[in-house]
Amino acid sequence: MPSNAKKVAFAEAGERSWCSTMELFRLFKMQFICHLFICYVFLVSGLIVNFLQLCTLPLWAINKQLARKVNCRLAYCISSQMVALLEWWSGTECTLYTDPESYPFYGKENAIVILNHNFEIDFLCGWTFCERFGVLGSSKVLAKKELAFVPVIGWMWYFLEIVFCKRKWEEDQKTVVQSLQRLKDYPENFWFLLYCEGTRFTQKKHKISMEVAEKKGLPKLKYHLLPRTKGFCVTVQHLRGTVTAVYDSTLNFRNNQIPTLLGILNGKKYHADLYVRRLPLDSIPENEAECAMWLHKLYQEKDELQEKYSLTGCFPGPTLTPPCRPWALLNWLFWILLLLFPLCLLLLRLFQSGSTFIIFTTVVLCFAASLGVRWMIGQTEINKGSSYGNKGGQLNNNA
Numbered sequence: 001m002p003s004n005a006k007k008v009a010f011a012e013a014g015e016r017s018w019c020s021t022m023e024l025f026r027l028f029k030m031q032f033i034c035h036l037f038i039c040y041v042f043l044v045s046g047l048i049v050n051f052l053q054l055c056t057l058p059l060w061a062i063n064k065q066l067a068r069k070v071n072c073r074l075a076y077c078i079s080s081q082m083v084a085l086l087e088w089w090s091g092t093e094c095t096l097y098t099d100p101e102s103y104p105f106y107g108k109e110n111a112i113v114i115l116n117h118n119f120e121i122d123f124l125c126g127w128t129f130c131e132r133f134g135v136l137g138s139s140k141v142l143a144k145k146e147l148a149f150v151p152v153i154g155w156m157w158y159f160l161e162i163v164f165c166k167r168k169w170e171e172d173q174k175t176v177v178q179s180l181q182r183l184k185d186y187p188e189n190f191w192f193l194l195y196c197e198g199t200r201f202t203q204k205k206h207k208i209s210m211e212v213a214e215k216k217g218l219p220k221l222k223y224h225l226l227p228r229t230k231g232f233c234v235t236v237q238h239l240r241g242t243v244t245a246v247y248d249s250t251l252n253f254r255n256n257q258i259p260t261l262l263g264i265l266n267g268k269k270y271h272a273d274l275y276v277r278r279l280p281l282d283s284i285p286e287n288e289a290e291c292a293m294w295l296h297k298l299y300q301e302k303d304e305l306q307e308k309y310s311l312t313g314c315f316p317g318p319t320l321t322p323p324c325r326p327w328a329l330l331n332w333l334f335w336i337l338l339l340l341f342p343l344c345l346l347l348l349r350l351f352q353s354g355s356t357f358i359i360f361t362t363v364v365l366c367f368a369a370s371l372g373v374r375w376m377i378g379q380t381e382i383n384k385g386s387s388y389g390n391k392g393g394q395l396n397n398n399a
């Protein structure tokens with residue numbers, strides 16, 4: 001065989017073996033046993049971190065700023081595991097469309113982030129960008145109260161001083177303002193995420209919110225629910241001087257993909273496009289009514305941008321994607337290695353004991369834990385979402 005033909009045959013054989021290795025790896029990622037192990041690492045490390053967070057309570061009384069910094073690092077240990085799952089396990093790619101003049105500000109200032117709420121993993125894509133700009137541990141959100149009770153994540157948020165709301169303004173007004181005031185002297189740069197639509201997009205919620213828009217004489221939106229303005233106005237009012245800009249962000253997935261957390265766990269790869277526009281906080285009116293109108297106008301612009309994306313499949317302007325950092329993966333590998341040894345030891349002891357009762361109890365406990373994790377994943381699923389926004393006018397109810 002001539003040497004060139006030999007080279008080609010060799011390269012083809014190499015490619016074939018690479019493809020079959022990748023195919024094997026793809027099948028491996030779909031195995032239930034892998035998911036069980038990932039969930040075990042997440043749950044156990046999460047509970048350890050929650051415990052360490054609890055241990056920082058006395059430190060709050062002695063040195064509050066130090067306690068906050070420690071808690072940011074501890075929270076990073078949990079949230080970065082989910083980022084590693086998205087970036088390294090599923091291989092999901094995230095492209096950022098933004099103006100090069102705004103780029104140097106990202107991660108270097110406090111900001112309010114406004115994001116559309118259509119996807120089950122939009123919070124996770126948000127976390128990925130937080131990670132790439134170095135604000136993952138300290139990132140904040142105006143979250144529904146129900147999430148505070150989710151083990152690991154919800155408990156972690158308590159120590160991060162996340163702002164919770166019941167989505168009943170009469171009850172929220174006081175607590176939301178108090179929580180926002182506390183962030184004034186936060187020692188780390190943070191992004192404060194606000195889903196102004198208040199709930200995830202469904203056709204039913206969209207129809208109802210457009211009826212509300214009509215009643216209010218506001219233009220209809222095609223891709224968004226009508227934004228709730230109170231949370232935004234109060235956040236801008238109380239974080240003025242602390243936060244320097246609003247990041248108007250719009251997220252989409254290529255080829256009309258509908259991503260899910262279970263898909264990510266199964267190793268499915270998605271491609272996210274995020275458009276971010278930096279708006280200085282000074283450009284937002286101080287007066288409440290004007291601030292509310294400003295937000296409505298912003299959502300009309302967001303809707304036009306979404307229309308462009310649906311027609312062209314991309315956002316306008318340059319892309320400036322920040323590189324993926326290794327820390328999330330390293331943190332994940334650290335917990336995997338740390339928790340693999342006790343798991344193997346436990347399993348060995350278990351089978352050596354030969355006791356049917358102990359084996360049966362362990363199987364039941366594993367089953368209960370996997371049901372628990374399935375319930376946690378359920379929190380991200382839109383079809384299990386709340387009924388908030390299913391009624392117009394003043395008749396809102398949470399699920």
Ligand SMILES: CCCCC/C=C\C/C=C\CCCCCCCC(=O)SCCNC(=O)CCNC(=O)[C@H](O)C(C)(C)COP(=O)(O)OP(=O)(O)OC[C@H]1O[C@@H](n2cnc3c(N)ncnc32)[C@H](O)[C@@H]1OP(=O)(O)O
Nearest residue numbers: 123126139143144167168169193198209226228230231393
């Ligand atoms: C760049 C990358 C991203 C970086 C990411 C950064 C950080 C990441 C950090 C963490 C990630 C974790 C993510 C976790 C996600 C969890 C998110 C949630 O839980 S979203 C749900 C909770 N949040 C919100 O609801 C915020 C928005 N809501 C508000 O601001 C509300 O105003 C409120 C403060 C919650 C109060 O709620 P309430 O219902 O009482 O609202 P309003 O008073 O505003 O409502 C009455 C008002 O609305 C009109 N109305 C009635 N029905 C409707 C309807 N169906 N649609 C629209 N409007 C309606 C009604 O007529 C009243 O109008 P008016 O005010 O004029 O009288």
Ligand SMILES: CCCCCCCCCCCCCCCCCC(=O)OC[C@@H](O)COP(=O)(O)O
Nearest residue numbers: 042081082085123153199200376377379385386
């Ligand atoms: C390494 C990682 C392993 C993963 C294993 C299991 C992980 C389990 C993770 C649970 C994560 C829980 C965080 C929930 C965040 C959900 C954000 C969200 O989207 O909330 C919805 C609200 O905004 C609106 O609620 P609705 O009114 O639409 O209802």
